[in-house]
Amino acid sequence: MPRIRLTVAYVGTRYQGWQVQGQGLTIQGMLEDKLARICGELVRVHGSGRTDSGVHALAQVAHFDVPESKAHIPWQKALNAMLPDDIAILDAREAEPGFHARFSVRSKRYAYTLWTEPGYTLPQRAPFVWSVRGLDFEAMDRAAAMLAGTHDFAAFQNAGTEIKGTVRTLExxxxxxxxHPAEWVFRFQADGFLKQMVRNLMGLLVEVGRGGLRVDEVQAILEGLDRCKAPATAPAQGLALEEVFYQEEALNAS
Amino acid sequence: MPRIRLTVAYVGTRYQGWQVQGQGLTIQGMLEDKLARICGELVRVHGSGRTDSGVHALAQVAHFDVPESKAHIPWQKALNAMLPDDIAILDAREAEPGFHARFSVRSKRYAYTLWTEPGYTLPQRAPFVWSVRGLDFEAMDRAAAMLAGTHDFAAFQNAGTEIKGTVRTLExxxxxxxxHPAEWVFRFQADGFLKQMVRNLMGLLVEVGRGGLRVDEVQAILEGLDRCKAPATAPAQGLALEEVFYQEEALNAS
Known part of the structure; x- marks a missing residue:
């Protein structure tokens, strides 16, 4: 069966995240609903990973398998014609042999956007930013430098994950x-992310920026491996999945 | 009574435009509702002019008068705390003597954004653009050059306006x-705009870009003064009021 690889952008505001759940609107569910209408049967969509409720994506990657008879449907056009405006297929093509949207992932990059103008948040940007004020960005940069590298990120993993290992390599x-001039974007790239890891890292950085946590306390939180000792999770709406990198691309590039 | 001058940004998507109408959510109505709660009485808000249903603003200007006892309320903070995320007060200050948000207007600038990537519209940008494809932008530029200047713009005025004169000077x-790389923005600045004038001008330019109208036909449409001979109105969501210029600023600058 031919495997189709999708690049998907979405505004996560009104969705319960990527993954199909018991109830609630999800991106995966929306895609599967449209594919079922096109194919007349359930077509399972596999994403590169979940995004939380309210998190956005500029280029999530997913795949699905279709019978040979459906291989030549213009998927991008067909899906975009049916999808709501807050989900769009940026690209659809037959996947390379052996490609799997989740298992072939080499690394991912997320962007977290802070809005720093204290008097207001521009309405056009409000759904995509976390509004904060009075941050010491220089201290945040120093704290961020301590997070990079290969570490056990257990202190930044929220409950409810099925993954066992918690060691990841953060660029x-x-x-x-x-x-917008009032915005700062923090980019996090790693070979994998634990549940709400970016939002937990961002929560820590903002706490440092506010002066509620000293830079020299960051190391102990990281090494403590205890989520309860780390600052609160940053809100979902500031986060966007920007890019997913795959093994085959690494091979092609080398 | 002190007069307060507001600069207001909004995402117009879920509003029936700026101006209070018999029914439906409006920006003016939302502001007056919050002011009534703060002041305990009706406070009329005067905008620089209307924006249509679905049109956005980056810096609409408005004013209202308050009793002396209310002059020192921190209006920006008070209003932003009550307003929904799709409306924000960017600035609030006591107006210069004689200032009137509508009568003191010298000129306004609108931006109309086209999305030109044919396969999709980025969901993050969909509420703010008109998706078009295959346009001849060079022809559009030549048509645009014919519109600038002092003309009777009756061919670009939709019905339902109370204004009598239809001569305006368009920069x-x-x-x-x-x-976004897929976007082109057209900026229209004039000493005044007729009802839906920017959207009608944009509709004409896109029709030229599509090849449905030749550049050498534009002059006749302008001179014909007949709305029915001109191309269709461009959709509201691509339009944003970017800036309102006032007489006092012209005086200060000279």
Whole structure:
């Protein structure tokens, strides 16, 4: 059966996250609903991983398998014609042999956007930012530098994960200007992320920026492996899955 | 009575435009509702002008008068605490003597954003763009150049306006890249705009870009003064009021 690889963007605001759950609107569910209408049967969609309720994506990756007879449907056009405006297929193509949207992942990059203008949040940006004020960004940068590397990130994993190992390799966390002068974007790239790991890391960085946590306390929190000792989780709406990198691309590039 | 001058941004998607109407949610109505709660009485809000249902604003200007006893309320903070996320007060200050949000207007600038990637519209941008494809932008620029200047714009005025004169002076229409590589933004600045004038001008430019109208036909449409001879109105969601310029600022600048 041909495997189709999708690149999907979405505004997560009104969804209960990526993954199909007992009830509630999800991105995966929305895609499977449209595919069932096109194919006349259940077509399971496999994402690169879950995104939480309210989290956005600029380029989530997913795949699904279809019977040979359906291989030549123009999937991007067919799906975009049926999907609501807050989900769009950016690309659809037959996957390379052996490609699996989840198992072939090499690394992912998330972007977390902070809004720093104290008097207001621009309505056009409000669904995509966390509004904070009075942060010491220099202290946050120093704390971020302590997080990069291969660590056991158990202190930044929320409950409810099925994954056993909690060691991950986090690339240097980069801070860059956002699309509005009041914005700063923090980018987190790693070979994998634990449940709510980016939001927990961002929660820690903002707590440092607010002065509620000293930079020299970060190491102990990381090493303590105890979620209860770490600062609160940052809100979902500031987070977006920006890019998923695959093994075959690493091979092609080398 | 002190007069307070507001700068207001909003996402117009779920509103029936700026102006209070018999029924339906409006920006003016939302502001007056919050002011009534703060002041305990009706406070009329005067905008620089209406925006249509679904049109956005980055910096609409409005004013209201309050009793001396209320002059020192921190209006920005008080209103933003009560307003929904899709409306925000960017600035609130006591107005200069003689300032009137509508009567003191010298000119306004609107931005109309086109999305040109044919396969999809990015969900994050969908509420703010008109998705079009295959446009000849060079032809559109030539048509735009014919619209600038002092003209009777009756051909670009929709019915239902109370204004009598239809002569306006339109500055050169400028096309610039938008915030996403798939976007082009057209900026329209004039000493005043007729009802749906920007959307009607944009509708004409897109019709030229599609090849449905030749550049050398534009002059006749402008001179014909007949709305029925001009192309259809562009959709509301691509339009945003970007800036309102006032006489006092012109005086201060000179």
């Amino acid at each position: 240097p966390v980069l801070r860059a200007p956002g699309q | 050169p229409v400028l096309r610039a890249p938008g915030q």
